[in-house]
Structures are given as structure tokens and as C-alpha cells.
Amino acid sequence: MTPEEQDRVEALARSDRPLVVCDIDEVVLEFVGPFMAFLDSHGHELRTDSFRLTGNVYFKETGEASDQATVSDFLERFFGEHDTWQKPVTGALETLAGIEDSHGADIVFLTAMPPRHHARRRALLDSHGFSHPMIATEDAKGDAVNALTRHHPGKPVVFIDDLPPNHLSVLGAVPEALGLHLMAYEPLRPHLPPMPDGVKSVADWNAAAAEIADFLENCGA
Ligand SMILES: [Mg+2]
Known part of the structure; x- marks a missing residue:
């Protein structure tokens, strides 16, 4: 991660705005x-x-x-x-921009890939207009979300990911978070292990947008 990207992530940790943590593979980019x-x-x-x-x-x-x-x-x-190879998932860009505008939310990408690939993925996201900061890590996602909420533990958190273990990890760190399951490649959905209790499966970004809006409005954001 560049020092500039590190600063942007640090700024998110200090912010008290609602936080939307968004996976990349199968959520923002087709994998x-x-x-x-x-x-x-x-x-x-x-x-x-x-x-x-x-x-x-x-x-x-x-x-x-x-x-x-x-x-x-x-x-x-x-x-x-x-x-x-990878292309954006339909609706991701517009939905994230809408959440940012309507609810004043901070958006951060959290991708489970070796950090050495950060620059290439950063450039790909930028080329498609996804300008939000990105954390690439092979550590548990709950640890990253903990770090991002440490200054304001009560701020609303939304977590969007395709894999059950990542949801389990984040719900362990922030039990009151809204967990959304989104997976672009439809044929694999029936073969996934069950989602942890409380995680909502959504068919696409349109459905995700409605769930996120409801959740953030209930949090007063
Ligand atoms: Mg993924």
C-alpha cells in the first residue's frame, strides 16, 4: 500500500461517519x-x-x-x-456512489489478496471509476474492520462479501453490523456453505442498495 493510500485508510478510521466495507472479488469485480x-x-x-x-x-x-x-x-x-480479465459487477459503481451521497457514508474496499498485488488492483479499480481506498490483506477481515472502527466503535457498519467465513469474522468483530451476501456468479450460490445467522442474501446491487438504505436510515444516517 502506498503512503497515500495508508493515509486515506487512517482517515476512515478517524471518521465517525457510517462505514461500508466492501469485498472486491465477486462483489465489485467479477471473479x-x-x-x-x-x-x-x-x-x-x-x-x-x-x-x-x-x-x-x-x-x-x-x-x-x-x-x-x-x-x-x-x-x-x-x-x-x-x-x-476482471470486469465490474453490474450496478456496483452507481450503488456505492448513491450510498456515499445519500447517507454520507465512508466506503472502503477490503480484498483478501496478497498485498503485493495492491498496485495492479488499485489501477484497475481507478480505471473503472472506483476511487475508494482499498486494503489488500490475507489477515482475517474482522481484524481489519476492528482497526477501522477503533476510534468510533459505535458507528454503523455495513459489510458486503460473498464468503461465509468472512462474514463470520466481521460479525465476531462488529456483531451489530449489517452483513450482506452478494455473489455475482449465480451458479455457485447453491453450493456455498450456509451464511451465519443475520447475514442477508441479496440477488444484486439493486437489492443491496435497498437493504443498505433501510439499515442506515434506522441508524439515523
Ligand atoms: Mg469475494
Whole structure:
């Protein structure tokens, strides 16, 4: 993270405005579809009949399943060029801008990727108009949300993510947060492990916008 980005994140921690913490992959940027296309370009395919990567990537020519090291290597190579593959999820940009304008909320991106890919992802987000600060970390998301709320523990928090463990982590840190489950790649939804109690699943960004507006209005924002 650049010192400038670090300063923007610090400013969010000091702010008492409502905070919207937003995942990137499958929430702001499509991930599964582009990763499938990337694998295809390397003679492999991702089968989406269950929810996992390792075990579901196959060498097309032989039908052989790739081992964990191969899948990890594909993921690392994908992140190294993800800006040529990933596109924004429909409605994300307009919805985030609307929440910012109507409720005076702070918005921050929290992405579970090695920090070494931060600059490439930052540039990709900027190119699509997503100017909000971004934290790239492999630590638990609840720890990051804790750090962002430490000066004003009572401020309203909305957390949007596609994966149950991330929701569990953030609800552990901020139990009164609104958790929204959003996942762009529809065919995988039925295969996900169950969401923690209280997390609301929404079909798209339109539905997310309504839930966030309700929640923030109830918080007086
Ligand atoms: Mg995600």
C-alpha cells in the first residue's frame, strides 16, 4: 500500500461517519467467470458443481484434476494479470456512489489478496471509476474492520462479501453490523456453505442498495 493510500485508510478510521466495507472479488469485480476464461486459455477448466477451487480445476486434454500446488500457481498468475480479465459487477459503481451521497457514508474496499498485488488492483479499480481506498490483506477481515472502527466503535457498519467465513469474522468483530451476501456468479450460490445467522442474501446491487438504505436510515444516517 502506498503512503497515500495508508493515509486515506487512517482517515476512515478517524471518521465517525457510517462505514461500508466492501469485498472486491465477486462483489465489485467479477471473479469466477474471468478466472474460468483465464484457465481455459491455459487448457484447463473450472467445474462449478461444488464450492472449492482445489479439486475442481481439470486439465481439459486428459480430464485429470489439478493438485493444490497447480491451482495455487494458476491463482498467483491470474492475480498477476487480473486487470486484463476482471470486469465490474453490474450496478456496483452507481450503488456505492448513491450510498456515499445519500447517507454520507465512508466506503472502503477490503480484498483478501496478497498485498503485493495492491498496485495492479488499485489501477484497475481507478480505471473503472472506483476511487475508494482499498486494503489488500490475507489477515482475517474482522481484524481489519476492528482497526477501522477503533476510534468510533459505535458507528454503523455495513459489510458486503460473498464468503461465509468472512462474514463470520466481521460479525465476531462488529456483531451489530449489517452483513450482506452478494455473489455475482449465480451458479455457485447453491453450493456455498450456509451464511451465519443475520447475514442477508441479496440477488444484486439493486437489492443491496435497498437493504443498505433501510439499515442506515434506522441508524439515523
Ligand atoms: Mg469475494
